[in-house]
Every structure is written in structure tokens, then in C-alpha cells.
Amino acid sequence: MQLSEQELVRREKLVKLRELGIDPYPANLYPVTYYSKQIKDRYAEGKEVVIAGRLMSRRIQGKASFAELQDAEGRIQVYFNRDEICTGEDKTKYNEVYKKLLDIGDIIGIKGALFKTQVGEITVMVKDFDVLTKALRPLPLPKTDKDGNVYDEFNDPELRYRQRYADLIVNPRVKDTFVKRTKITNVIRDFYNAMGFLEVETPILQPIPGGAAARPFITHHNTLDMPLYLRIANELYLKRLIVGGFDGVYEFSKDFRNEGMDRTHNPEFTVMEMYAAYKDYNWMMDVTERLLEKIALELHGTTKVQFGEHLIDYKAPYQRIGILDAIKEHTGYDLYQKSEDEIREICKKLELEVDETMGIGKMIDEIFGEKCEPHYVQPTFIIDYPVEMSPLTKKHRSKEGLTERFELMVNGKELANAYSELNDPIDQRERFEEQLKLSEKGDDEAMFIDQDFLRALEYGMPPTSGIGIGIDRLTMFMTNNESIQEVLFFPQMKPEQKTPSVALNxxxxxxxxxxxxxxxxxxxxxxxxxxxxxxxxxxxxxxxxxxxxxxxxxxxxxxxxxxxx
RNA sequence: UGAGGUAUAACUCAGCUGGUAGAGUACUGUGCUUUUAACACGGGAGUCUUGGGUUCGAUUCCCAAUGCCUCAACCA
The missing domain is CATH 1.10.10.10 (Winged helix-like DNA-binding domain superfamily/Winged helix DNA-binding domain)
Incomplete structure (x- = not known):
């Protein structure tokens, strides 16, 4: 292994620390009493504190020095004074240990007392300190001036994603994104729990990948000697639970789809799916807009959230518009009750690429995606999708050929997808058979027939409404991040190149x-x-x-x- | 999958018409007891992504590969 000069220097310091009888990786707990934020919030002159964290900057001035310590809550300035730390004749702890053997990035513990500097900054006067972990690798080190300008920011996406740990240490904004992500899921949990719903877990390894149209990952179970699929959705399992008598269930589901990766798609991603018995899609829209409004308020204290160049207002209620009305509005064509061939003609006039494998559902999806979707920047419910593109959705109570389904569009992207769930087992069987025909036509994303799910429906599932909310996308929208990699701790990356061998050729x-x-x-x-x-x-x-x-x-x-x- | 862009010190980046590479930060030495992008004066640090080719000579030009980024394509 080739070490850089700085890494060698740090390893030498490690040896010297040990020679001085200092364990650079001590085992005992460190009795931390305060976080940096608490110190700032509840300042009292002379208060004694014990803190721990990472040394992030140093300004050494001979016999005294200012430094910044970063803990989970932020940074606090600390003041090392030689004669405060070394009260006797032996000044080794300051001159050698602090000045020579510590580095930026090292984790130390500090016992000290609070004071304010001449400039008025809250600071910890160090009385004693302990090395808790020596860092052998130098951190990338951005600096921020007093106007908030960041210099030498650690901003290479490849390095940041591959070394997220370093990214989190030096880029506070990154940490904030992930704190918000957890806050979002917590708000959702509280919201549904308050409604009496039950959080559940259902299989990730599924014999039939159902509930969505997507290419699955496949694996193999050795004992059963059978293929298993990583789930692409958990919808059919949650509905089985509704059959079983739970009236409200939800799950934060890690789903897997073996498809392309880009700045809005990762092979594994998180969807929150929720199902409520005796409800319909109108109820679901009311609940969902309230939920999003609450999330925005909890995160930002306002319903208005910036995303890129747009200010999105999550204040309920949201506009509701039929998908065919939306298409009529943006293309001028009324597709209601048009035949497959007529729609294919319209697609050609609109200069959209269509082929013979595409059914009505796919073509309408294509038209909407190309011509309408980008227009819906503010939260909008697109409702009443044609039956051909919604094989798990109940037929519309009054509009022939449509279903009771909505998608919530925000920033021109789908954020949620929900229905009045199809609970007629005979209808469901026919819809699956339609899917089978599509699949025979060449649609490689058409759904499989899940016989066990049909058996469950035959026992009777109450009228139910269900929804899936893309948690990664929601987090992107709520934290103003344009790429999914920014809201996943460890986004999928191609493997790092192996270092070339030193063997002779x-x-x-x-x-x-x-x-x-x-x-x-x-x-x-x-x-x-x-x-x-x-x-x-x-x-x-x-x-x-x-x-x-x-x-x-x-x-x-x-x-x-x-x-x- | 296609089209562009990019790869140089630990980090952020310069590097002209081919002649073994520079800056700031970081590191290191000296000084400095309330600083804050600390400061002052010194120092050293590089497989110029990888593999080929042209050339007396390639970080630079040519070919190819690889990673990352952007835009398309794909994507419930």
C-alpha cells in the first residue's frame, strides 16, 4: 500500500503518542455531558463541561491556540492555553501532544469551562483533554469565511458518494438532508399511527414479483431450489393483510428494480405504501394533501418549499384534474372512449414513438408523460386513469372505461400513486389475463398472475384505498436536491477500479x-x-x-x- | 445504449505552440497567550486515470479502455 507523505506523518505521530504512554484508541467510555448546541443554547460563564468530537480547525499562536471541535450537533470553539492544561513544570501535554501529535480529524475529549472571548464567541477553556481516536487519513477540508463563502469545497460527486463518511464530516448540508429524511418518515409514521394504522413488514423475497410493472432482480434459494425475486412492490401483500382483517396497514418498503440508473433512479429505493379499508380514492386525496402539508410544516415551518427554481406550495387542497382532460388541455385531443388504433394515429400526429406492442394504457401514459407531466409543477392530483393502464384499480363508479386512480404530480414528476383498490376477484383475474396478453405481445413489464392473491380476494377484501409514496423523491423535493444520490446514504456505484499489481509483465x-x-x-x-x-x-x-x-x-x-x- | 464534458499534490484548481509541472488550502520547521478563511518567514510533497501509438523527447498530439458529470434514451 502506497501511503502519502501526510499519512506517513500521522502514523509516526501514532507511535510517538504510544511512546508517551497515550493510547490513541482507548477502550473506556468518555463521560460526555454536553453537545455543542446545548452549550451555545444554554451558556453560563464558567460552567464546567465535558465534550467530545472531531478536531476540525486550529489556529495556533505559540502558547495558546483556538480550535474547533465538531460533534453530532455542530461545532464549538475551544481554547487551548498551555498553562491551563499544564499547571506544573512539565509542558509536554501542550507542546508535544496538542501542538505536534494531534491533527485535524482526530477525535478528542475535552474537560473545560465556558467563557466568551474578547470578540464575544462562546468558547470552551480546555482544562484537560484526551485522545479518543487518532485519524490516520487527512480529511478534505473546506473552509468557510465569515460571509459564508465556502472555499475548497469537497464537491467531487464520485468521491463524495464513495466516501460518504467523509462527505458527512465536512459538508454540513449533507448531514442536514439525511436528518430531514428521517424526520419525513417519522412525520409519516406519527400521522398514520395517530389514525390507528399498523406498521407492518412483508416479504422482500417473493416467489412472484407483483404489484407493479418493472424488471425484477432474481436470486436463488438453495434449500428450496427455486428462484426468488427481490420485490418490486409490496402492494399485493398489504392487500392480503386487509383481507385478513387489518383495517389500516402501512410499510416503508425497500423495493428493487433492475433498470437504468440516473439522477432520479437507483436500483433500490424506498416506497411507503398504505392501505385503508372502507375508504376510496377521494378520501385518500384528502388525507395525502394533509400529510404533505404537515411534512412541509414540520420541516420548514411553512408550506412553501423551494425546489430548484420553483417555490412549491404544499398547502392543501390540491387541484384535481382527469388525465384525459389534462391531455385534451395540452394537446387538443379528446381520447375518451377512443379505440387503440385511433389513439395510435394521434400518437403519430403528436410525433411520439409508438409501436405495435403498446396497448392503450402505454400510449396514454406516453402522451401524458411527454405532453402534460412537465406542466404540473405545483402539487396536482391527476385522476381517473384508463382501465388499460391500471390493472389493480377499481373501475370508475360513473365513467365508463376509466378507473378510480390518481397520481400526485409535483415538480413535473410522479410523487405518489393511489387507487380505490380493485376487490372484485373475477374482474381482477380478467385484468391479469389482459396483462398476460400484453406480455405475449412483447411487453416485458406486464404483470404476472398471482394465483394466491386471487384466492385471497375470493375470500373478500373490503372496499379499500391504497397509496404508494416515493420516499426518495419526496425527500429530494423537501430538501431541494435534484439527484437521488443526494438523498441516499450509499447510492449504487460501479465498483472502484482495482489497483494495478506491481508484478513484472x-x-x-x-x-x-x-x-x-x-x-x-x-x-x-x-x-x-x-x-x-x-x-x-x-x-x-x-x-x-x-x-x-x-x-x-x-x-x-x-x-x-x-x-x- | 447514444452525444458531449472531465480525470494533474490529501482538497479546490492553473498549466500557452510537445522539452520531467505550479498556486491556495492541508502538511512540515521557526516565532507568536483571546484568534477566527489567524498571521509572518522558510521547507517538502506528484505513477499528470490506465494501456497503446507518433516523436530524439508526451501531462500536452493521436487511438483505445475505465470512472465520474450533463443531456438524450429507458423507467408506473
Missing amino acids: DEEKAVLAVIQKEEKIDLNTLKSQSGLSNKKWDKTIKHLTKNNLAKVNKTEKGLFVELVD
Whole structure:
């Protein structure tokens, strides 16, 4: 392993700490009494505190020094004064341990008392400190001036995602995003729990990947010797629970889809699905807009949230518009009760790419996605989807050919998808069979038939409304992040390249063999014998000399290559 | 999958028409007891992403590969 100069220096300091009898990785607990934020919020002159955290900056001025300690809550300034720390004759702890052997990034514990500096900053006067963990690798270190400008920000996305731990240490905004993410899920839990709903867990490994249209990941169970799929949705399992007599269930479901990755898609992502018995999609819209309003308020104290260039207002209620009305409004075409061929014609007029495998559902989806979706920036419920694109949704109570379904659009993207759930087992079987036909036509995302789910429906599922909310997307919207990688701690990445081996390649071995035979050989002779190009020769001989296998001697007679003794 | 962009010190980035690379921060040495992007004066630190090619000579030009980014495509 090749260590940089700074890493070597830190390893030397580690040795010196041990020589001074200081364990750089002590086992005992450290009796922390305060966080940095509490100190600032509840300041009292002279109050004694014990704090711990990471050393993030130092301003050394001879016998005294200011530094910043970062803990889970933020940063606090600490003041190291030689004579406060070393009250006797021996000044080693300040001069050596603090000044020479500590580095930025080290984790230390401090016992001290509060005071305010001449400039008025709340500061901890260090009375004693302990090394809690020596950091061997230097941190990327952004600096912020008093106007809030950040210099040398750690901003290479590749490094930030691969080394999220470092990202979290040096970029406070990143940490804040993830705190908000958890706050969002907590608000949702509180909201549904207050309604008496039950949080549940259902299988991630499923024999039939159902509840959505997507390509699944497949794995294999050895004992049962059968394929299993990572779930693409949990919908059908939650409905089984409604059949079983739970009136309200929800689950934060990690779902997996074997599809493309970009700044809004990750192979694993989180959807919150909720099902409530004896409700319909109108009720679900009322509840959902209240929920989103509450989330915005809890996070930001206002219903208005900035996302990119848009200020989104989550204040309920939201506009509700039929998908066919939306299409009519933005394209001028009325698709209601049009045949598959008529719609295909319209798609061609709209210059959309369609092919014979696409049914009515897919084509309408295409038109809406291309022509309408981007217009819905403020929260809008798009409702009443055609039956062909909604195989799990109850038929509309009054509009022929439509279903009781809505999608919530925000920032031109789908944030939630919900229905009055189809609970007629015969209708459901027919819809699955329709899907089977689509699949035979070549639609590789059409749904499988889940016989056990149909059996459950035959026992009778009460009228139910269900919803799925994309938690990653919701977090993006609520934290003003345009990429899903920013709201996932560890987004999926291609594997890091392996470091090249130091073993000799064939050319190097061949050249070395010649040298071994001749013991000492003229450089130019060797070069022409090797038959290598200039560049290749250069690389080869440098590699050999660098690894101390051969050396080049310059004499009056010319350059000679010989073995290293 | 396609089209662009990019890869140089631990971090952020310069580097002209080919001649072994610089700055700020960080590190290191000296000084400095209320500073705050601390300061002052020194110092050292690099497989110029990888592999080929052209050339006397390539970080630079050419070819290819790889990672990352952007935009398309795909995506309930």
C-alpha cells in the first residue's frame, strides 16, 4: 500500500503518542455531558463541561491556540492555553501532544469551562483533554469565511458518494438532508399511527414479483431450489393483510428494480405504501394533501418549499384534474372512449414513438408523460386513469372505461400513486389475463398472475384505498436536491477500479533475463535486443530500476545496465 | 445504449505552440497567550486515470479502455 507523505506523518505521530504512554484508541467510555448546541443554547460563564468530537480547525499562536471541535450537533470553539492544561513544570501535554501529535480529524475529549472571548464567541477553556481516536487519513477540508463563502469545497460527486463518511464530516448540508429524511418518515409514521394504522413488514423475497410493472432482480434459494425475486412492490401483500382483517396497514418498503440508473433512479429505493379499508380514492386525496402539508410544516415551518427554481406550495387542497382532460388541455385531443388504433394515429400526429406492442394504457401514459407531466409543477392530483393502464384499480363508479386512480404530480414528476383498490376477484383475474396478453405481445413489464392473491380476494377484501409514496423523491423535493444520490446514504456505484499489481509483465521479465545472462550490458544494445518501442522500453527499464532489480551505470564508455547486488 | 464534458499534490484548481509541472488550502520547521478563511518567514510533497501509438523527447498530439458529470434514451 502506497501511503502519502501526510499519512506517513500521522502514523509516526501514532507511535510517538504510544511512546508517551497515550493510547490513541482507548477502550473506556468518555463521560460526555454536553453537545455543542446545548452549550451555545444554554451558556453560563464558567460552567464546567465535558465534550467530545472531531478536531476540525486550529489556529495556533505559540502558547495558546483556538480550535474547533465538531460533534453530532455542530461545532464549538475551544481554547487551548498551555498553562491551563499544564499547571506544573512539565509542558509536554501542550507542546508535544496538542501542538505536534494531534491533527485535524482526530477525535478528542475535552474537560473545560465556558467563557466568551474578547470578540464575544462562546468558547470552551480546555482544562484537560484526551485522545479518543487518532485519524490516520487527512480529511478534505473546506473552509468557510465569515460571509459564508465556502472555499475548497469537497464537491467531487464520485468521491463524495464513495466516501460518504467523509462527505458527512465536512459538508454540513449533507448531514442536514439525511436528518430531514428521517424526520419525513417519522412525520409519516406519527400521522398514520395517530389514525390507528399498523406498521407492518412483508416479504422482500417473493416467489412472484407483483404489484407493479418493472424488471425484477432474481436470486436463488438453495434449500428450496427455486428462484426468488427481490420485490418490486409490496402492494399485493398489504392487500392480503386487509383481507385478513387489518383495517389500516402501512410499510416503508425497500423495493428493487433492475433498470437504468440516473439522477432520479437507483436500483433500490424506498416506497411507503398504505392501505385503508372502507375508504376510496377521494378520501385518500384528502388525507395525502394533509400529510404533505404537515411534512412541509414540520420541516420548514411553512408550506412553501423551494425546489430548484420553483417555490412549491404544499398547502392543501390540491387541484384535481382527469388525465384525459389534462391531455385534451395540452394537446387538443379528446381520447375518451377512443379505440387503440385511433389513439395510435394521434400518437403519430403528436410525433411520439409508438409501436405495435403498446396497448392503450402505454400510449396514454406516453402522451401524458411527454405532453402534460412537465406542466404540473405545483402539487396536482391527476385522476381517473384508463382501465388499460391500471390493472389493480377499481373501475370508475360513473365513467365508463376509466378507473378510480390518481397520481400526485409535483415538480413535473410522479410523487405518489393511489387507487380505490380493485376487490372484485373475477374482474381482477380478467385484468391479469389482459396483462398476460400484453406480455405475449412483447411487453416485458406486464404483470404476472398471482394465483394466491386471487384466492385471497375470493375470500373478500373490503372496499379499500391504497397509496404508494416515493420516499426518495419526496425527500429530494423537501430538501431541494435534484439527484437521488443526494438523498441516499450509499447510492449504487460501479465498483472502484482495482489497483494495478506491481508484478513484472512479460517484457520486463524478458529484459531482466537478458541482463541476468550478460551481467552487464550496453544500454543501447539491450534496448535494440528487446525490440521494444521507445516508450515501452522507457517504461520497462524504469520499472526495473525503480523496483531495485537493475541499475544503470554511466561510465566513460557509455551507459551500462547491470543487476543490483 | 447514444452525444458531449472531465480525470494533474490529501482538497479546490492553473498549466500557452510537445522539452520531467505550479498556486491556495492541508502538511512540515521557526516565532507568536483571546484568534477566527489567524498571521509572518522558510521547507517538502506528484505513477499528470490506465494501456497503446507518433516523436530524439508526451501531462500536452493521436487511438483505445475505465470512472465520474450533463443531456438524450429507458423507467408506473
